[in-house]
Amino acid sequence: MGKQPVGATEQLDASFASDNVAGVSPEILQALTEANTAAALPYGGDLQTSALTDWAKSEFGAQAEIYPVFNGTGANVVGLQGLLDRWGATICSMQAHVNNDEGAAPERVGALKLLPRPTVDGKLRPADITAELSALGFVHAAQPQAVTITQSTELGTLYSRDELAELAETAHSHGLGVHIDGARISNAAAALGTSLAGITSEIGADVLSLGATKNGALAAEAVVVINPDRARGTEFIRKFSMQLASKQRFLSAQLVELFGTELWRKNAEHANAQAAKLGQALATLEGVNITGSTVVNAVFPEVPQEMAARIQSAYLAHVWDTAPSGNAVLRLMCNWQTTDAQLDALVAVAAG
Numbered sequence: 001m002g003k004q005p006v007g008a009t010e011q012l013d014a015s016f017a018s019d020n021v022a023g024v025s026p027e028i029l030q031a032l033t034e035a036n037t038a039a040a041l042p043y044g045g046d047l048q049t050s051a052l053t054d055w056a057k058s059e060f061g062a063q064a065e066i067y068p069v070f071n072g073t074g075a076n077v078v079g080l081q082g083l084l085d086r087w088g089a090t091i092c093s094m095q096a097h098v099n100n101d102e103g104a105a106p107e108r109v110g111a112l113k114l115l116p117r118p119t120v121d122g123k124l125r126p127a128d129i130t131a132e133l134s135a136l137g138f139v140h141a142a143q144p145q146a147v148t149i150t151q152s153t154e155l156g157t158l159y160s161r162d163e164l165a166e167l168a169e170t171a172h173s174h175g176l177g178v179h180i181d182g183a184r185i186s187n188a189a190a191a192l193g194t195s196l197a198g199i200t201s202e203i204g205a206d207v208l209s210l211g212a213t214k215n216g217a218l219a220a221e222a223v224v225v226i227n228p229d230r231a232r233g234t235e236f237i238r239k240f241s242m243q244l245a246s247k248q249r250f251l252s253a254q255l256v257e258l259f260g261t262e263l264w265r266k267n268a269e270h271a272n273a274q275a276a277k278l279g280q281a282l283a284t285l286e287g288v289n290i291t292g293s294t295v296v297n298a299v300f301p302e303v304p305q306e307m308a309a310r311i312q313s314a315y316l317a318h319v320w321d322t323a324p325s326g327n328a329v330l331r332l333m334c335n336w337q338t339t340d341a342q343l344d345a346l347v348a349v350a351a352g
Contacts, residue, residue, distance in 0.1 A: 015342050016040030016278075017212075017316040019184070019297060022335035025216035025267060026334040031257035032218070032250055040249045044068075048252035052222075060201040060226050060342045066210075066232055068251035071241040072183045073102045075209035077110040078238050079223040080148060083177035083207060084232035088145035090179070091132050095122040096150045097291045098181060109241060113142040121292070122153030123163070126170040129303035133174055146177040151199060152188040160201055161192065168204030177230040178204060183211035183221075187296040191267035196259070205232040212258050216267045216336050220254040267336035271297035274334040274343060281347045288350075291329060306351055314349045 014021045040046040047069070056066035069075050076098050076222050080090055092099050094116040098106055117128040124147065135141035145198040149167060152158050159167075168178045180200055182188070183207070191197050200208050206227040212220050223238065225231045244313050245251050258264050272295070273317040279294035280302045289302040300320060303311070308328035332346070 007142040012312075012316040013314055014316040015338070016332040016334070016346060017318060019271065019333045019335040020214060022216070022337045024218045025258070025263060027261075027263055028217055028254050028257050029303050031253045035249050035253035040247075041105050042085060042246045042248065043244060046249035048099055048249040048253065048256055052252040052256050052258070055256060056224055058082070059195070059197050060224055061224075062209075063228055064201070065228065065234070066255075067225070067238050068248055068255060069221050069223060069238060069247065070245065071179075072097070072209060072211055072213070072252075073105050073159055074210075074241065075221045075223050076102065076148070076179075077105050077112070077159070078176060078232070078234065078241050079207045079209050079225075080106065080146060080179055080245055081110045081237045081241070082181060082225065082234045083146040083348045084112060085143070086111070087143055087144060088144035089115050089149050090146040091115045091117060091124070091129055091144055091176075092148045093122050093124050093153065094118045095249075096148065096181065097154055097183065098148055098150075100351035101244055113141075121157045122157060122316045123149065123157055123337060124149060124167060129167070129170050129176065135173075136225055142211070144176060145301065146179055147171045150180055150181045150183075150218075152184045152191070152296045152298075156292060156294065156300060158188055158191060158295050159199070161194065164199055164203040172204060177206045177227075179207045179209070180205045181209050183209065184214060184296060185211055186215045186264045186268035187272055190265050191272055191295050196264075200224075201226045210255075210259075212255055214270055214335070215258065215264060215271070217254045217258055220251040222251075222255055235295040249341055263272075268297075271334045271336050271338065274338040274340075275299050276344050277331075277340070278332060278334060278346070281343060282350060285347070285351055287327075289327075291323075298332045299334070300329055301332065302327045302329045303350065307352070310349055311346070315346065
């Protein structure tokens with residue numbers, strides 16, 4: 001599926017272009033201010049990183065280790081490398097961010113071989129794992145050694161806890177590690193009414209890319225190694241992948257504030273709720289069909305071309321697909337700052 005922005009960002013409202021358009025949560029700005037005092041040891045030898053490590057162990061298990069990084073692509077590239085030998089490959093959905101939206105960083109920076117599987121909803125099934133296993137032991141093929149699962153998916157869909165557990169069990173039964181791309185893990189956990197651990201460590205995930213920037217942080221993500229027996233050398237990989245911050249306290253302070261409190265859930269629940277409102281409001285307009293279920297903070301309305309043109313004249317909108325009817329399928333994202341007034345304005349533009 002193609003995605004393309006329409007129009008110039010300096011002329012169009014970008015409120016629904018991405019959840020990256022939102023600012024930084026005030027609580028996180030305050031945490032940064034509080035961390036910006038006196039001196040602190042660099043490269044993770046600071047109090048904030050120590051507190052973050054304590055939180056990660058309490059959430060994901062005593063063996064867990066957490067490594068702050070700058071961005072989601074970096075988290076995925078670092079996290080996956082620890083699961084693979086040089087001859088290894090990772091199974092992913094064809095629609096996965098790691099496959100489509102990371103500028104070949106997994107291949108160029110991580111030297112990772114991706115094995116993308118076509119899906120109708122962005123979700124892998126156990127059969128997608130077993131379909132790739134015929135390569136095991138065949139010297140001419142990269143060896144499947146991991147599965148990466150995007151939660152929530154690029155299509156706004158969710159894996160249930162049982163679906164995740166089944167994928168992890170299938171992967172582990174064949175010796176494969178399990179990585180979760182959790183750029184929007186907070187939205188997923190909020191929608192499912194679970195803890196972060198409930199859809200990661202408790203279902204058998206080995207490594208988690210813990211997303212924060214889309215949910216109110218400022219350039220802060222993390223790699224969580226849940227099972228160190230499967231992921232090796234992450235501390236060294238982070239360094240040579242250029243994701244080790246010298247002033248790491250400023251990344252860790254954000255993550256402690258976001259995840260050490262219920263801020264992550266509050267922000268995610270708001271974004272999810274606003275997306276649900278937007279989908280419901282757009283669905284009342286003639287000719288609009290909301291594709292799929294709006295369960296997290298993404299809405300995919302199928303709209304007549306003339307309505308799409310109105311929206312695109314006012315908003316930076318992403319055309320996700322063209323429906324068989326010829327209508328445009330847009331992707332509209334809500335975030336922790338999305339207001340009711342912004343929803344009303346967009347719906348008014350759509351209605352004409």
